[in-house]
Amino acid sequence: MVRKSAATTETPEPAGTESKAARTRTRILDAAAFVLSRKGYGGTRLSDVAEQAGLQAPAIYYHFPSREDLIEEVMWAGVASMREHVEAVLDALPADTPPLDRIDAAVEAHLRHELEISDYATAAIRNAGQVPERIRARQVAEDNRYADTWRELFAAARDAGLLRPDLDVSAARMLVLGALNWSAEWWNPRRGSLDSVVRTAQTMIRNGLSAAASAAEPAKPRRRATA
């Protein structure tokens, strides 16, 4: 599977010198995410990042003033690109999309993006609480913005009377995000198709949340009575 960089998701690259600089910057970020997810904050050395990126270590300083700045950007970039991706998918839905279908779409968008940027996701997961607070500040702010997106999704479903009344909505949201976030820790193409994981997650989450017994067949054409 080709893993798309979190750093290039949103930025079409212009031609010329700037393009090459942007590509090098992305290569450094991807390499830093790779090393940071495996060696941790304490064990991440710029020499390892340079080797992974196929560069000389001093070249990194052309793009990032310090090791701390580079790590700060990695911790932030994964969350930022996730939020932007999921919000773009939600914004592209028709305005009258029902709340549970919007959650379905967000589940798919999160899972697919998580597994595309898995080095960034894993780096953020494993280094949460290990990097100094000042390095995490921008990530934490971005985390909160992304959490708001999910809060709105769940609030809309609750306000429409679509959630089981016995759910603790806040706990339900965190359990769903946990199931999605954790996928970077176990999924790889040898574990079965990503499509199958996405469908299973959608089915479980919709049926787990939905107040309606008729939700037994989510996001599909309704079955005939003869089925």
Added chain:
Amino acid sequence: MVRKSAATTETPEPAGTESKAARTRTRILDAAAFVLSRKGYGGTRLSDVAEQAGLQAPAIYYHFPSREDLIEEVMWAGVASMREHVEAVLDALPADTPPLDRIDAAVEAHLRHELEISDYATAAIRNAGQVPERIRARQVAEDNRYADTWRELFAAARDAGLLRPDLDVSAARMLVLGALNWSAEWWNPRRGSLDSVVRTAQTMIRNGLSAAASAAEPAKPRRRATA
């Protein structure tokens, strides 16, 4: 919330000198789990562990030959105590307990234990892939044994025809474990009662998995038709 040590879960302490040694060993392990979950493998120093445990650093060497041995034990102890706890809960159920009720019981046992030993759980989560392979070997073996417990739970439910036929059973199992494992990353008593989280997780997981529309009210007395 009082966080029970992973290291003392299974061992009643005898009186006398041995008891004191065992308590000190547990105190060192608890302190190491605390430091390892926050500083990571690369950043964990025995002097920090000693300070957290309220001991002099050389005292650690009386119980653990090396820093590596101590970290190895922490990475293993959390998984081992989790597996033993969940298996003990399952073994105590009546032999004719239906498969989905057994999953309910395992969900509750995992969640409650996870949040009791959260330093061990967080240390294992955040340092997976950061510690050298030889340090993880015993943890990985224990992980696999615990995964087998969950495989058996899901296989029994599937063989009894209780799971939705459209689920990828392996993906469903990993999504459930992800939701549970991630709880150590977000839950604290300020996030609401643990009972409420447990009930919400059970409701979502049972309804997410169950083929029966009648599973809309899980693990409760059946509602009257007048409800």
